Amino acid sequence: MKLKPENLTALIDNREQTPFDLKPMMTERATTAKADYSVKGFEDLIAVERKEFIDLVGYTTTGRCRFEREQLRMKAYPSKCVVIKGGWSQLATGSYRSQVNPLSVTHTIAIWISRYGAPFQFCGRWEFAQDLTQYFLFSSAKRIHGYLENSFTDILRQAS
16 A cells, blocks of 8 residues: 555644644554654654744753653654754854853764764755655655565565
8 A cells, every 4th residue: 555645634732823834645643652743543653843043042051951861761662753943054154142062062062962863954944844844744654664674574474
């Protein structure tokens, strides 16, 4: 069976105040324990954490412990990413109001990527972050679905 985006339901955490429009996927609001976005039926396999640029700068200082706990929870997911509305160049050049050293911010993010394994996707604008999230959810579900379908076919073949 070919999986299509219209056949999937994206789960959006109830705490998301301005959720992405993930059409053509269907959407459902839910309380998700580990991520802002996932796919129904794949909740323990796919996780997208969405962050605003200025919040990310804060997570490198005062919100660090909380953010690291979030990253630790996501570590077990085979498909995960952190989607940021903003650009890496803004971080590297210190284009934000905080007095935090830009190298401190960028190096902390590099450490998190290495330590927790979730790529940080700097998308610039809202619509780019929305598009990346939608396609990441779909392509992750498609890949996992294909793996499960092939595994099931192999089990049936071995049983006969």
